[in-house]
Amino acid sequence: MTDTNARLLALADKQDIAEVLYRYARGCDRADEAALRSCFHPDSRHNHGMFEGLSWDFVDRAIAICRPLKACKHMISNVMIELDGDRAVSECHFWAHHRRVDDKTGAEEDFFTGGRYLDRLERRDGVWKIISRTGVADFERFDAPSDRVMWTMPAAKIGGKHPDDPIYAMVADLGDGR
Template identity: 40%
Template sequence: MTTKTSQILAELADREAIRECLYRYARGVDRLDADMVRSAYWPDVVDKHLEFEGNAEEFIAWAFPAMQAMDQTMHLIGNVLIALHGDQADVESYFYGYHRITVDGRKMDVIGAGRYLDRFEKREDEWRIRERLVMTDWFREYSDSADWSMGLLGQRLDIGGRFPDDPSYTRLRFDF
C-alpha cells in the first residue's frame, strides 16, 4: 500500500518532527549528551535495546558507560517509514552504527546495523518515542582499525568529541 501525496503533504510537519527526533537520539548517543537523548524519549518510554529493557534514565545509565569506553561512535539513520495514526505513529528506521573500541590494547572496529521499531506519541504538539524495540539485522567485527595517527589520506583530522567538548556545541545553536 502506498501513501497518497495529499496525505503526505497534510502530515509533513509531523513526519519531519519524527525524523528530527530520530536524529536527536543518534546525535545524543554519539556525543554522550544525556539531555539530547532524553529529548527523544518520553519519560515513561519502554526501550528494549539488545539485552536492556527500561526507561530513558535507565537506558542512559546502561548505555553511556559502555559508550564512554569506546574511542568513537557514529550512528546513521536511514530508510524511515512512518505510519501516522492520530497522535501515535508506527515508525521503522534503519540504523548503522560504527564503534571504534579497544580490546586487550588493540583498536578494532565493530559495526552493527538493524532497525528501530518505534511507537511514537505526540503530546502537547511534540513527538517522542514511547516504545522502542531494537532489531539487529547485521553486524561485523573487524579485528583491527585504521591507523588514525596518519589521518585520512595523510591529512590532519579534526576528530569529533563528546559533550560538551565537541566543536558543535560552540559553533552551532540547537534549541532542543
C-alpha cells in the first residue's frame, strides 16, 4: 500500500470515529435511544459522572435525563484520534447545556457542564464503536434562565426530541430521493 493510500484509509477511519462522537451528541440532544446505542459495542464499559458500568445501561440513564429536558445541547470539539489497526483511542471535548427543573425549588434552571470524553474504540465487522468511555469533568455552572425570544417562536423552529425533530424527516426524505 502506498503512503497516500495508507493516509487516506487512516483519514477515513478517523472520520468514521468522529461521526460516532457526533452521533452520540445528537442522540443525547434528541433523546434518540437507537442513535446512542449505535455508538457502543454491547460489551462497552462506561465511567462518567457518578455512573460506572455497561455503556448500554448508561444509555438508559442518559435517555431518562435528556428526554424530559425542555432543551438539551451537546457539542463535541477538539477531536484527537490515535489509530492502531482495528483499535483506536480518542479524546474530545464536550460542552453541554440542559434546561431542566431544579428538584429543590421547582423552578427552571440552566445547567452547563463541560469536559472530555476519553474513549477506546474497536472496529468490528468493519464498524467503529466505543468499547470503553471515561468522562472527565472540567466545569459546571447553574444559572437562572435568561431567555428573551426563543420560546415565543413556533415549535417547528425549536429543537425537538426523536422522532419529532426536523432532522429525522430530512434524513427520511433523503432516503426517499426527495
